[in-house]
Amino acid sequence: MSIAVLGVNHRTAPLEVRERFAHAAHEVPSALERVLRAGAGGSVLLSTCNRTEFYLAQPRGTVAEAVWELLSERLGAGRAAQEYGYVQRDREAVRHLYRVSAGLDSMILGESQIQGQVREAWQVSRAQAGPVLHRLFQSALLVGARVRGETSLGVGNASAPSAAVALAEKIFGTLAGRTALILGAGDMAELAAGCLAGEGVQVALVASRTYERARVIAERLGGHAMTLEEAWDHFATADIVLCSTAAPHAVVTWERVAPAIRRRGGRPLCLLDLAVPRDVEPAVGQLENVFLYDIDDLQAVAAQAAAQRRGEIPAAERIVSEEVERFWGWYDGLGVVPVIRAFRDRLDDLRRTELERALRRLDHLSPEDRAQVDQFSQALLNKFLHEPTVVLKRAARVGHGYGLLEALKKLFGLETGAGK
Amino acid sequence: MPTLHLVALGLYGLAAALALAPFAGLPSLSRRWSVALPGAGALAHGVALAQLNPAGLAPILSLLALFLIVLQLCCELLLRATAVALFTAPLAAGLVGLALLLGLAPGVEVSAGRNVWSVLHVTLSVLAIALLALAFVSAALYLLQFRELKTKRFGQVFQLFPPLERLDRLNYGALAIAFPALTVGLLFGVGVRFAAGVAVAPAQLVWGSFTWVVLGWAVWARVVRGWAGRRAAFVSIAGFAAVVLVYLALKLVEPGRERFL
Numbered sequence: 049m050s051i052a053v054l055g056v057n058h059r060t061a062p063l064e065v066r067e068r069f070a071h072a073a074h075e076v077p078s079a080l081e082r083v084l085r086a087g088a089g090g091s092v093l094l095s096t097c098n099r100t101e102f103y104l105a106q107p108r109g110t111v112a113e114a115v116w117e118l119l120s121e122r123l124g125a126g127r128a129a130q131e132y133g134y135v136q137r138d139r140e141a142v143r144h145l146y147r148v149s150a151g152l153d154s155m156i157l158g159e160s161q162i163q164g165q166v167r168e169a170w171q172v173s174r175a176q177a178g179p180v181l182h183r184l185f186q187s188a189l190l191v192g193a194r195v196r197g198e199t200s201l202g203v204g205n206a207s208a209p210s211a212a213v214a215l216a217e218k219i220f221g222t223l224a225g226r227t228a229l230i231l232g233a234g235d236m237a238e239l240a241a242g243c244l245a246g247e248g249v250q251v252a253l254v255a256s257r258t259y260e261r262a263r264v265i266a267e268r269l270g271g272h273a274m275t276l277e278e279a280w281d282h283f284a285t286a287d288i289v290l291c292s293t294a295a296p297h298a299v300v301t302w303e304r305v306a307p308a309i310r311r312r313g314g315r316p317l318c319l320l321d322l323a324v325p326r327d328v329e330p331a332v333g334q335l336e337n338v339f340l341y342d343i344d345d346l347q348a349v350a351a352q353a354a355a356q357r358r359g360e361i362p363a364a365e366r367i368v369s370e371e372v373e374r375f376w377g378w379y380d381g382l383g384v385v386p387v388i389r390a391f392r393d394r395l396d397d398l399r400r401t402e403l404e405r406a407l408r409r410l411d412h413l414s415p416e417d418r419a420q421v422d423q424f425s426q427a428l429l430n431k432f433l434h435e436p437t438v439v440l441k442r443a444a445r446v447g448h449g450y451g452l453l454e455a456l457k458k459l460f461g462l463e464t465g466a467g468k
Numbered sequence: 469m470p471t472l473h474l475v476a477l478g479l480y481g482l483a484a485a486l487a488l489a490p491f492a493g494l495p496s497l498s499r500r501w502s503v504a505l506p507g508a509g510a511l512a513h514g515v516a517l518a519q520l521n522p523a524g525l526a527p528i529l530s531l532l533a534l535f536l537i538v539l540q541l542c543c544e545l546l547l548r549a550t551a552v553a554l555f556t557a558p559l560a561a562g563l564v565g566l567a568l569l570l571g572l573a574p575g576v577e578v579s580a581g582r583n584v585w586s587v588l589h590v591t592l593s594v595l596a597i598a599l600l601a602l603a604f605v606s607a608a609l610y611l612l613q614f615r616e617l618k619t620k621r622f623g624q625v626f627q628l629f630p631p632l633e634r635l636d637r638l639n640y641g642a643l644a645i646a647f648p649a650l651t652v653g654l655l656f657g658v659g660v661r662f663a664a665g666v667a668v669a670p671a672q673l674v675w676g677s678f679t680w681v682v683l684g685w686a687v688w689a690r691v692v693r694g695w696a697g698r699r700a701a702f703v704s705i706a707g708f709a710a711v712v713l714v715y716l717a718l719k720l721v722e723p724g725r726e727r728f729l
Binding site for chain 2: 314315316339345349
């Protein structure tokens with residue numbers, strides 16, 4: 049096993065579990081260091097609202113146990129993360145990442161936001177990634193771009209914010225002239241604000257820690273920015289509140305917003321919580337005329353839109369398969385050179401030993417004759433090695449060299465000092 | 469005349485079946501058909517009614533059905549509220565069917581003559597009832613969509629029903645037009661009483677006044693008190709139900725197929 053992915057995603061774990069596994073950018077390096085110490089040549093952590101996945105290069109020893117232990121600690125109460133997890137190895141691990149990057153494994157089929165999240169994961173994990181994962185993530189981004197460029201998988205409203213817009217439209221009809229509060233000033237909040245402003249919604253960005261960034265985004269979208277303390281009163285007037293902060297706990301609580309919501313006079317309020325962990329306390333959704341949706345609810349809405357994209361899946365999967373083979377070809381090629389070198393060295397050592405032994409017995413030979421015998425042994429070795437070398441290189445080029453390399457290493461005892 | 473009514477009945481029935489089709493797992497009706505079928509039915513229906521005196525139970529039920537279909541078409545064309553047909557198309561088909569069963573011969577009110585006062589009284593009053601029915605339909609759709617959105621089901625109701633605020637506006641508009649229409653219609657009724665000298669049955673007086681009060685209460689709640697959303701929907705449903713129940717009760721007291729009341 050040389051590349052592996054261990055993790056949980058929206059298919060295997062409910063939101064309450066996923067939000068516990070979510071890692072903020074500053075938590076990633078320490079988590080990866082811990083994994084590397086357990087035994088891996090490189091590691092990248094991809095943590096989004098829908099997945100937490102550790103990609104491992106050359107995993108060995110108890111690294112898998114270390115990853116599950118790390119995640120289980122976040123679950124608490126003696127619960128095991130493995131219950132929600134999956135493991136993919138080698139080609140399947142590569143395929144998995146490519147499918148993730150292409151949006152094929154997303155909650156909303158074909159959504160493009162994941163592309164940025166894969167890039168961010170790679171950048172945050174760069175110091176711990178190692179050359180193989182570095183190449184893998186680079187190629188994954190290219191695969192995502194190729195799938196979106198060559199198929200219609202990315203066409204239409206498929207990102208979480210655009211699904212949120214579609215949901216708001218089911219409450220308000222046209223959104224033009226409505227007002228929206230966007231809590232947060234991260235990429236998701238910016239994307240959501242852009243989607244809403246595009247529909248003619250007056251947006252106000254709410255942020256405290258990143259107020260300056262919120263102000264810049266709001267100005268660009270023709271809106272304004274405010275602090276969190278100023279925002280609570282606006283729950284009485286805003287039509288849409290979209291939450292996407294990085295807060296580790298609920299920001300919008302019943303106590304904070306219920307008095308303002310009661311002043312709405314029966315007008316509906318659409319509360320869209322795109323954050324993981326959730327920003328809105330579930331009790332807020334119990335208030336009259338408040339429609340609260342979290343990231344899992346968007347899945348259900350987007351699933352309907354995704355049905356229209358399903359026709360593009362075969363074409364996208366073909367691209368993914370092609371690219372998996374291409375990567376694996378490179379990866380096999382990466383391993384074949386040192387193994388062939390080790391193989392040749394091992395046989396050459398044998399040749400030299402046997403040649404010396406034979407020449408000791410043939411001390412009547414002239415130096416010219418000795419040179420002839422040496423040349424003969426070298427030519428013979430080259431003849432023997434030619435076919436296996438060609439076959440190995442050819443198999444590596446088409447991505448089928450891994451099995452042969454493993455066999456060669458085992459048969460000739462090349463385990464140490466060779467390989468990836 | 470019954471032939472054109474039968475044609476209208478068939479087309480309304482088909483429109484109702486196609487509106488309900490998605491709930492039976494069948495493909496939903498294209499917008500073209502959701503306009504063409506009831507539109508053709510309304511055309512045949514209108515031609516048939518133009519040849520009838522709008523007096524008596526059967527012609528008035530038929531007129532009510534025509535107004536419901538016309539309002540359904542308005543909702544479809546102006547608000548893209550296709551789901552309104554889920555209620556109005558079967559209701560209109562049922563009313564036309566009932567009118568055919570009762571016989572479309574004019575009732576005793578024909579003695580009032582085909583004067584302008586009478587035609588305007590009947591037309592505006594029936595239009596107001598049709599609008600009250602539309603307010604009921606939009607309120608029912610609102611509550612169903614509200615439940616769908618609140619419970620996050622996102623099924624056929626979510627897909628096919630209009631947005632909440634559009635349904636709320638439809639409810640508001642229907643009530644806001646119904647009330648003046650009924651008021652003027654009743655004033656024309658007073659004109660019929662005095663100008664044509666036609667006697668007004670106590671049941672007609674009671675039901676007319678009751679409906680006016682109910683409609684007035686609903687409009688007061690919406691316009692003056694500013695009620696909206698679920699509360700306004702409950703008012704519309706309760707008001708329409710009360711009007712229908714009182715009508716049925718009075719009809720039991722004064723039975724007869726020759727008079728509307």
